Amino acid sequence: MHRLALTKPDGRALTLYGRVPLAGIGEAPSPFPEPLTHSPHLRRHVLRDEWVTYAAFRQDRTFLPPPEYNPLAVTSDARAPTELPVGNWDVAVFDNRFPSLALHVDEVPASIVATAAGIGKCEVVVFTQDRLASLGSLPLSHIHLLLQVWSERTVALGALDEIGYVLPFENRGAEVGVTLHHPHGQIYAYPQVPPVPARMQAVASNYYRTHGRGVLQDHIAREIESGERLLYRGDHAAAFVPACARYPYEVWVATIEPVATFSDLSDAQRADLARALKTVLMKYDALWDRPFPYLMAWYQAPTDGHAHPEAHLHAEFYPPYRTRDRLKYLAGTELAAGWFAMDALPEDKARELQAVVVDVEAA
């Protein structure tokens, strides 16, 4: 992995990554000439006892830009700067201009509920220079690089005292609210472990204390043994529709043996994880011969400096469709009760995805 760290005119960081030595890189551009003054703040939800972020300036963020303007394209005209310079980079990471969490926060307004500064960091991860590509269409070596980038960002962000948890994710498709279709994801670095990973960590810790093994490790062994919902099984990684899926086309991708964070992956594990990931993404897009929308979230250990033998790096995909032309809406029982209801069996949805044959080498 080759890297180059730059600073944008408005003070934001930009880091470029390549599979080959970086060359011909232009100045770090920014569509915004002035430094951003922003103060996201947190308020404590009194009934749920969890933080909610308020970042009012985010209303100004780019929304359905005209097709001729793509802020994630490289800057071809210095009079209309984008977020990215020309050059031979493969992946780019820069500070979100409209972060809902930031490392430096000026003021925290008073409220009748507990408040705090919205400390954290929000980064944009541009997967490729090709706006017509997708994560799944990238070569294995490019996806391999992205896994290294997520590792580097996890280490860099996790090393900050302010950061307690690093979550890379991708929202893909207009169906999940995406307005900018150049392939990209995001990294949210939270000041503490957020509610969902905290819940999963508590469950995993309890399981580890009782069984001396990982809960996901044991589940993956059962998925592989069953094979009924399996989509990929390599030497080091697997992908499957979990038996307890909450979304019809939900898929988990993970190493077979527990690995706490991206930075704990061996080269062989990383290579196989890239194959598993690309297999799933290609199956998704081939299923209905159109881009398949999803939320992809990567869960890993907290960055609190402690060992986390209970943690197991993995991705969870939550696609919004329940059939080719029907969306699954989260409504009463899911949002109000937190009790998911499925009208499809994971076995049936797995069969659909199993029937899609893909070749991760050929693509």
Added chain:
Amino acid sequence: MHRLALTKPDGRALTLYGRVPLAGIGEAPSPFPEPLTHSPHLRRHVLRDEWVTYAAFRQDRTFLPPPEYNPLAVTSDARAPTELPVGNWDVAVFDNRFPSLALHVDEVPASIVATAAGIGKCEVVVFTQDRLASLGSLPLSHIHLLLQVWSERTVALGALDEIGYVLPFENRGAEVGVTLHHPHGQIYAYPQVPPVPARMQAVASNYYRTHGRGVLQDHIAREIESGERLLYRGDHAAAFVPACARYPYEVWVATIEPVATFSDLSDAQRADLARALKTVLMKYDALWDRPFPYLMAWYQAPTDGHAHPEAHLHAEFYPPYRTRDRLKYLAGTELAAGWFAMDALPEDKARELQAVVVDVEAA
């Protein structure tokens, strides 16, 4: 309140409620001649340690029916039965034909995760015979009746050994996935307290032990004292955009003093709660002069037979819009992390709703 209990030809229960004595009621109809054979089952989510319901037959449920067929209209032609008979009833409750939880479950398929029968009950609550009405357009006396119906159903369902929690809710609008626009809600009766109310109950219990008062009770006192986000304040009930809102137009409606369940409401409290509820609903629909979509959830105490001094009956509204023409999508940070991010301040959204003047008596 006047009531009449009937049984449909396919064995499902139907109860009709009226403000005046019921008369001229026809036979209980059903669009489905045969009893339903169905076996929803539960699987334990291994990483979250929570139940997920699988009810595969639900894929056959009514979806975008042609405009000429409304299963919630009264049956005018015996050859094309709907769910409801003619008569002077105001509110009707019947067993959902496609329940994701049921009291009698035949078989539970084996899985590599823990499974259980999908025990529980799903009911449909028809708010009115008028398909062009809405909950907020109904007269106060009609809404008052609905609050009595929710009370009766909570008592009846909660009395069953199989039921641990009763959650009335309404999904409103195509934006939240509703395909049947006749005004109606649902009641889910769960075998145990679902994750979200369980979390709220744990927080409230902890607060009650420490302070000897209710967490929502104290919050409402602060909202009333501040007034900044207040939408309604009567002798017994209040409505406001909470200072810790997770949705831009989120509103809570509650009695000012804690009341554990619908059945603990005094007549005066119920009447004022109806006024608070109608005020919010009328403001919503008047804001943009069009039907305002939302999820409305009513939280109350578990039906476990114990006293719940920490519980405080209230409604939470989660509207999907963040501005007149922009939806708030739940994506990475909300769904994957459980950490909500808001680009609007509750104070600003409250001001918009405060500016809408409504008259609950005139409507």
